Amino acid sequence: MTTEPPAKKKCIGVQCDNDAQSLQCPNCQKLGIKGSFFCSQDCFKKSWNDHKALHKIVSGKTTTGILDHIRTPKVVSEPDPATGLYNPFPSFSYTGPVRPVYPLSEKRTVPKDIPWPDYAESGYPKSERFVNRNKFEILDAKGQEAMRKVCRYGREVLDIVAAEVKPGVTTDYLDKVCHEACLERKSYPSPLNYNHFPKSFCTSVNEVICHGIPDQRVLLDGDIINLDVSLYHGGYHADLNETYYVGDRAKADPDTVRVVEAARECLDEAAKSIKPGTLMREFGNIIEKHAKSQNCSVIRTYCGHGVGSLFHCPPNVPHYAKNKAVGECKPGMTFTIEPMIALGKYRDITWPDNWTSTTIDGKKTAQFEHTYLVTEDGVEVLTARTETSPGGPVPMPSVENGTNGTNGS
Structure with a gap:
């Protein structure tokens, strides 16, 4: 997804709008990743946890929907003989009870008489x-x-x-x-x-x-x-x-x-x-x-x-x-x-x-x-609810069987 760089390079640091200086990530240089410029050493350090994920992607250790097609995972559980359903990532450490249930249905199509956005075919906006x-x-x-x-x-x-x-x-x-x-x-x-x-x-x-x-x-x-x-x-x-x-x-x-x-x-x-x-x-x-x-x-x-x-x-x-x-x-x-x-x-x-x-x-x-x-x-x-819109506010139920959530901030 690389493009021709603009006249002024922008810092790629997290939530940074400064112009970039000559400071470039050394790991990106080794991996051949272009355009990884930062405005300062402090900005580079602050952004490191997010930025280092790019190194894994280019090294083939992971992938991302933003930079590449979704690939077949390395570990795939066997489909259930009765239903054909399976968890595609059985070794992943899920944080809660929700699990993906595959296979995904085939990609749905849109007729050409309906105008498409620029990414409809390539996947890249x-x-x-x-x-x-x-x-x-x-x-x-x-x-x-x-x-x-x-x-x-x-x-x-x-x-x-x-x-x-x-x-x-x-x-x-x-x-x-x-x-x-x-x-x-x-x-x-x-x-x-x-x-x-x-x-x-x-x-x-x-x-x-x-x-x-x-x-x-x-x-x-x-x-x-x-x-x-x-x-x-x-x-x-x-x-x-x-x-x-x-x-x-x-x-x-x-x-x-x-x-x-x-x-x-x-x-x-x-x-x-x-x-x-x-x-x-x-x-x-x-x-x-x-x-x-x-x-x-x-x-x-x-x-x-x-x-x-x-x-x-x-x-x-x-x-x-x-x-x-x-x-x-x-x-x-x-x-x-x-x-x-x-x-x-x-x-x-x-x-x-x-x-x-x-x-x-x-x-x-x-x-x-x-x-x-x-x-x-x-x-x-512009997207306001109407009088017939499903859903809407629900009153707080009795707390007799409730539990207290925790504030993680």
């Missing part, structure tokens, strides 16, 4: 490579109207899929429902083949934070599931997600309700401050304050982002306090806020499929996301 990280897209009236339309479609698709959530259905079935609903609206499901993601949307169950791959796992009474829908229509992307309770047992568990409703409230509280002039770094302060008030922690690895003609673009919108995000809200900007809130520690770990991210302690996590348009005097929630 080329247009996102050349984005200036400090320049935010401002939509004109035509662009704003196109975003309203695609986001309305996104809400319709999410509601259709959410209506199918119940014990006994598989996440692969939900993917089929999502895919067909997108096609009915002459829309391309944005996640499909984005950096080689194999499905049409993400299904993240219980301790899965995000990027769960729909498979043959059956939903159980007591689960929670995040449905993350994105679609591409008229040259623009919509992006939204919600977490839903599966069956009555989930709604009766105090800790489960606490983390789901905390995540919902975190998003609502942050959205109240969207208006021209609000700094992007302020949303994280609001979110973490409310999460801590509910004895929950905020996942730090993933953030909200600009969305419009590109699926992911500036600005970055971190969800944790005291972050150093750049920029401020301006009329015509469209972006997401999508806090991921956990019962336990905020740290995460990724499965060998190189997509599925889970909490490091296996405790439940929940997420909610909207696409927002900044207006002259406030905000428009």
Whole structure:
């Protein structure tokens, strides 16, 4: 995924927007990795834990959905003779009870009469490579109207899929429902083949934070599931997600309700401050304050982002306090806020499929996301719920059988 370097090299350090100096990672030089420049020795040291993963990828010790196709794992359990199902990573140290259930269904197709984004065939979002990280897209009236339309479609698709959530259905079935609903609206499901993601949307169950791959796992009474829908229509992307309770047992568990409703409230509280002039770094302060008030922690690895003609673009919108995000809200900007809130520690770990991210302690996590348009005097929630949308807030149940979660921040 290397490209011609820009005139000014940017530091590749974690959350660093400085120009790079001549300091280059020595291991990258040995491995033939180009462009690994940093602004300072301190930035290099701070970024080391994340950066060294690139060395493993190039050395063939691991792989990533961002840099390569998902490869066949080295250790694969034998399919069950009765069902044909199997866990593709039997030797992996899972942090919680959720397991992948393979085989994955065949890649779903999109007719050519539906416009495709630039990565639909190659898997690489080329247009996102050349984005200036400090320049935010401002939509004109035509662009704003196109975003309203695609986001309305996104809400319709999410509601259709959410209506199918119940014990006994598989996440692969939900993917089929999502895919067909997108096609009915002459829309391309944005996640499909984005950096080689194999499905049409993400299904993240219980301790899965995000990027769960729909498979043959059956939903159980007591689960929670995040449905993350994105679609591409008229040259623009919509992006939204919600977490839903599966069956009555989930709604009766105090800790489960606490983390789901905390995540919902975190998003609502942050959205109240969207208006021209609000700094992007302020949303994280609001979110973490409310999460801590509910004895929950905020996942730090993933953030909200600009969305419009590109699926992911500036600005970055971190969800944790005291972050150093750049920029401020301006009329015509469209972006997401999508806090991921956990019962336990905020740290995460990724499965060998190189997509599925889970909490490091296996405790439940929940997420909610909207696409927002900044207006002259406030905000428009482009993916807002309707009166008939499935889901919605659930009251806290009796704590007689509940347990206390721990704050891992």
